[in-house]
Amino acid sequence: MLSNTEENYLKALLKITLLNENEQVGTNELAKHLNVKPATANDMLKKLKEKSFVEYEKYGKINLTDEGKTKAIYIVRKHRLWETFLYEKLDFSWDEVHEVAEQLEHIQSTKLIDKLDKYLNFPLFDPHGDPIPNTKGEFLSIYKKKLSDVEIGQSCKMVAVRDNSSSFLQYVVKLGLGLNNQIKVISKQDFDGTIEIEVEEKKSFVSTKFAENLFVI
Amino acid sequence: MLSNTEENYLKALLKITLLNENEQVGTNELAKHLNVKPATANDMLKKLKEKSFVEYEKYGKINLTDEGKTKAIYIVRKHRLWETFLYEKLDFSWDEVHEVAEQLEHIQSTKLIDKLDKYLNFPLFDPHGDPIPNTKGEFLSIYKKKLSDVEIGQSCKMVAVRDNSSSFLQYVVKLGLGLNNQIKVISKQDFDGTIEIEVEEKKSFVSTKFAENLFVI
DNA sequence: AAAATTTGTTAGTCTTGCCTAACTTTTATA
DNA sequence: TATAAAAGTTAGGCAAGACTAACAAATTTT
Structure with missing residues (x-):
């Protein structure tokens, strides 16, 4: 134990x-x-x-070790299932789920997690777009391109975040961004790499650091 | 904290x-x-x-102290709400919920508990028949008579259990008993106080100790 | 009321998980 | 390549929460 x-x-x-x-x-x-x-x-x-x-x-x-990895993946599975539960059933917002899931992930009961999984209809991704491992520890691994990798003039779709901190997520929301939103890269500043993006008609400037924490496809 | x-x-x-x-x-x-x-x-x-x-x-x-009592009641509130969730939503059986709720009751998030309460439709009793305190710490206190107090020939209704241990609850189930079941006291042995009961046409003998752990009305 | 038993308390020890301070090894830089 | 910086390690300490053994107070029994 x-x-x-x-x-x-x-x-x-x-x-x-x-x-x-x-x-x-x-x-x-x-x-x-x-x-x-x-x-x-x-x-x-x-x-x-x-x-x-x-x-x-x-x-x-x-x-x-393999054993260590298995344990770790199982904790991630629990964490992401709880996040999904909080978001879908209890109406938590995107940026609130992480903190509570940090506690819930340590509850010991395989039965509980399997039943929760079933109750949520075996979701494949959590509210942040991260894949949820199944009972065997397998999960869909989508290729993650960062917003900072997108060329000027190109469009992309937001699929996940790298940083689950409340402060980051709230900033994401403030920019009018959310999972599956279309983002167009308008320009990049030579000076400090600041990127100008357009989301639903609205233009904003974001830092390189920010763009490296947003996964797109 | x-x-x-x-x-x-x-x-x-x-x-x-x-x-x-x-x-x-x-x-x-x-x-x-x-x-x-x-x-x-x-x-x-x-x-x-x-x-x-x-x-x-x-x-x-x-x-x-008053403060201590308030804290304690709040933990009981969390415990019983989680039990209700496990039983009603996740399809846990009556006798399995306690152990997991013992862990869940320590999760710190007022928001979580209030949302859970709402999600469950503000239940007044948990799966064992025990009252769930509200946000103010108030709860319905039903008069609890024990099965052992019922006179020979009288009938009663099971409303709660005193002991939440898995072993006790499984025995309860084995006797064909459940919340709200009608129980008739047929006879009592002078020798050791063993009580003969009838539940849904089925007669059984139970010990005094058992009868003291079953609340009826 | 004295003796015996039960109940409650204190002192000292152990483990877990953390810390600081000092030291060693590795890596980067001049 | 020698030296400075960064990264990693060890030793010794501390608080929480548990234990055992020994002792003190309260209660019961005779």
Whole structure:
């Protein structure tokens, strides 16, 4: 049985490895993700190695074992199902679901999650556009192009966000953006890379950082 | 902010004071309810006194303060709403809901609970027949007579259970009993108080202990 | 009322998960 | 390549929540 804290470490490790495809995961980065100090993360890595959820040697690379990855994906499954429930059934808004799901994802009951999945009609994506793993841990992986990769004059469709923080999502909403919205890239500034976009007749300027956090297709 | 553990202590204190109306709550009894040793319960009592959720002096009586009682009732509200959700929406059986609700009751989000309440149509009773407190902490208090109090030859209706353990509830189901069922008391044995009951044409014998855990009207 | 039993309390220890401070290894830079 | 910077590690401490063992107070029994 894993503690909530251990589960959070596994989830963070999965997230980091999936986000920075090729980059390697480090103690510092892991610690930053979890808002703890590197020393703390280091302690936990030893513990998770002991329990064989991660592979790693002193000063070496950190990798989830198959078992660790399975656990981590299951937590993601729970998180995204709860987000979907909050959004679809309880009428939570897009940017409110994450925080509560962070708590709900640690509830231990396979039966509960399977029944919730069924109740929601086996959804494939959560309210942020992220794929929901099935009982076997499989999930649809859509190719994620960032808004920042779109050429001037091209249009695209918003399919997901990279950052689930409330502050980011509220900004997204403020710009009139939402899942499946059509976005046209009007221009880019040479100076700082600011991008001018048009959404439903409305033009706005967004930063490169912002554009790197919006997935489109 | 209260920890899950602290919440469980408050809940246990409320439960004990409501069950044994006049009897006084003791360290030992509290410890037994929470599956900890008396010394542990004692430590926590000091802490809860410090935070002014309980009133008590060394070797003296233990009482929840108004604040403590409010907190405790709110946890009960959450617990019973979750049980109702599991039973009504997710198709859990009567005897499975308690365990999962024990975890769900600690999720911190007032918004979540209010929305859940609304989604369930503001239910007044949970699947075990226990009243669900409203946002103000008020709840319907129905007079609870025990099956063991029913006279020979009399009939009654089952309205709630005193013990939510899976083992007890499964036994209830096995006897063909459920909420709102009509129960007729056929006879009582002088020897050990065993009671013969009839439910939907079916006769069974139940122990005094069992009969003291079934509320009827 | 004294003795025995039950109930309640204190002191000291353990584990988990976090911290700081100091140190070591690796990587980047001059 | 030597040195500076960054990243990673270790040692020692702290708070929460549990435990055991020993002790104190209250209650029951004789």
